[in-house]
Amino acid sequence: MWNEESDWIGSFDALLARLAECSMCSRRSGERPGAAQMDVKILDVAAEGGYGRVFRCLDVHTGALVAMKQITMVRLSQGIPAQIIREVSLLRELHHANIVKLLRVGFTENRYVNLVFEHLDYDLHQFIVNRGYPKDATTVKSFMFQILSAVAYCHSRKVLHRDLKPSNVLINHSKRLIKLADFGLAREFADDFLYTEKLGTSWYRAPEILCHSRQYSTQVDLWSVGCIFAEMVIGQPLFQVINCRDELEGIFKLLGTPTEETWPGITKLMPNLHIYCSKFDPLGLETFVTDLEPSGLNLLSMMLCLDPSKRISAEASLKHAYFTDVNWI
């Protein structure tokens, strides 16, 4: 018994040592870093969250700034968190100028998963809060075009993001370049989605999720993009401005309570819908989103459309009149 167990552990660790130098860590011939090394020098802690930490680092080979996301595996009984597996496996396949690049993945001491990303200067949330929201229409339009390009690409690859919000939109300052990040909630959709838990930050959550629909699809991302669009124009979260007890109430206050005519199937989805009836006539987007040109307001209204089947797609958005004067890409 003792010998058998010892044999397991011995050969097991030998396999681990060999495989820790996986294809992602050993791309350069002749250079095979150890398991515990990610080839980075840590500069400082950029962020902390429930998942772990993000460090600002220098890549020891290129000298470039990189960001290392370190996730602690706290539960041995459950192994690698599903969110990490999804994020890495999807990012390994998504190659787009507006999606953050995952450079390396490795493990440290069987306790941490380390994801090394290209570094960007700040996120859109920080941009809005600290630097004043993008006051010029050109920047808003450029950011929107890049966000939609990335979302359209994801959807064409059958990937939903499901957690789009300003803090997951990264910005390269000098180039005014946008990159989507944090695909931890993302998954490849095969037309079989189940509502799992409350996804994403509440102010950016689509109404069909808030109605506890057990099915949703690409349109949830377009709703989130619409919320981001409005926030860039008015400088704060759209549904924070509308002070309500819950998010659905805020949405219905703004856009009007849906009916079977405006959203077929809504009474089955929300049997208690009558509670909201006759309470809200739409305040209208134009009440809150001022200073946006008419074509922009039109695009926004098609993104913040209650009925998911009528909501505009990312691909169609890119062809909208709002972007016809885009010649700077």
Added chain:
Amino acid sequence: MPLDHHLFLEEIKMAHRYPKPLLDTLYCLKDHIHWEEEQVEDDEYSSSTTTTITNTNTDTSSVVFLEHDLFWDREELSSLLAKEHQNQLSNTLQKNLVLASSRQEAVEWILKVNAHYSFSTLTAVLAVNYLDRFLFSFRFQNDSNNNPWLTQLAAVACLSLAAKVEETHVPLFVDLQVEESKYLFEAKAVNRMEILVLSALGWQMNPVTPLSFLDYITRKLGLKGYLCLEFLRRCETVLLSVFAGEGGRMLQADDGGCVWVPMRRENDPS
């Protein structure tokens, strides 16, 4: 276990838990209870009608295709084919009967646990895909020959990883090992094996599978509603049978196309 007995059990399990084809939407009681709790807590909602199980069950039987999702891309089929890799384990198994035997046991175990938890067909397909790719990465290692426990441990890790990628609820490692096996691994060992598998596979956990092609084919055929569900259910049953069949046949992704032809003939209104 005799083959027909195994298939019979499979059929019983699938019959009692109503069919869960790829496109099915499974009603989660937990969500329903939560929703009811919310209503009870708020006095203003006290007069509301409560959703009945019957209505919900009726609702779950319908699948809503959004128009965008029905759009099929001409590039999609060629991108699926380009992404597909040959299953490289076949040749190795022909020369290594010990490994072939332990792989067969591992696949059977995966299918039993998959059925036990009513995981989707895609979860089973992914788990077997991971296992085959992992075993291939070790094809020259002596350890594979000497340690049949390694294949079973890999099977546990691969099923766990597949469930994490595809399912909404994943059992703990101990709970995952519900079906009889020669070995029962502790969480620490499975955890480390998960790390091994992820590293060996380069974290590529969304491979092209036969179901990728079925998804494409159903949209190409324009199947909707009940016909779509029935078509996919039958295809999935055939795929699982191929896995469980004699010799544990290596499944190529484009076998989805081979399954399609007899299924289509059967589905044609005569």
